[in-house]
Amino acid sequence: TKAKRKKTNEGEDDDKDMQKYIKKQKWKGLVAVPEEGKGRGVVATRAFQIGEVVCDYHGKIVSRKVGIETHKSTIGMESGYMFFYKDKNGQSKCVDAHSEECECHPGKQTIGRLINHSSKRANVRPRLYSLDDKDVILFIAQKGIKVNEEILYNYGASKKSFAGEGLDLDWL
Numbered sequence: 001t002k003a004k005r006k007k008t009n010e011g012e013d014d015d016k017d018m019q020k021y022i023k024k025q026k027w028k029g030l031v032a033v034p035e036e037g038k039g040r041g042v043v044a045t046r047a048f049q050i051g052e053v054v055c056d057y058h059g060k061i062v063s064r065k066v067g068i069e070t071h072k073s074t075i076g077m078e079s080g081y082m083f084f085y086k087d088k089n090g091q092s093k094c095v096d097a098h099s100e101e102c103e104c105h106p107g108k109q110t111i112g113r114l115i116n117h118s119s120k121r122a123n124v125r126p127r128l129y130s131l132d133d134k135d136v137i138l139f140i141a142q143k144g145i146k147v148n149e150e151i152l153y154n155y156g157a158s159k160k161s162f163a164g165e166g167l168d169l170d171w172l
């Protein structure tokens with residue numbers, strides 16, 4: 001029916017928009033702001049519905065091994081911007097976002113790398129997506145998100161896990 005077709009088209013349009021935002025790293029409804037005790041953080045400037053794509057974690061896809069090496073060699077402002085995951089073939093990989101500016105978007109601060117951690121107040125969760133055969137880590141709203149709410153996800157790390165080794169992670 002017409003209504004059904006319209007709905008399908010709307011879904012396709014949403015997908016096209018999302019792919020454009022991933023490629024251009026131009027997500028809507030988010031702003032980076034200073035968050036007390038956490039450095040910077042990401043806050044919603046519009047409401048997000050449960051299940052909506054909020055943004056992605058943008059960086060360079062590397063192997064877990066390379067990710068660990070880079071993680072160990074980064075300090076200060078460049079430390080803590082690695083996203084470890086398993087790809088669709090079960091291979092351990094890492095999104096390396098340690099550089100303030102990535103190679104593919106010079107002069108641009110990508111927003112996903114600025115999302116802070118919370119185990120109790122997380123409102124987005126990561127989901128693996130593929131675009132042009134490249135892995136993309138999307139953040140999906142796991143509950144309704146209101147304007148001015150900080151975007152948070154559970155890093156899934158603890159003081160004892162790899163990310164915490166030798167680091168002063170009081171906030172975990």
Ligand SMILES: C[S@@+](CC[C@H](N)C(=O)[O-])C[C@H]1O[C@@H](n2cnc3c(N)ncnc32)[C@H](O)[C@@H]1O
Pocket residue numbers: 037038039040041079080081082113114115116117118171
């Ligand atoms: C991926 S970055 C998040 C953005 C970071 N706050 C910034 O200003 O660039 C991860 C780092 O943010 C800080 N961080 C994340 N969640 C935090 C929290 N709940 N409390 C305090 N610091 C946090 C830690 O320094 C961590 O290494």
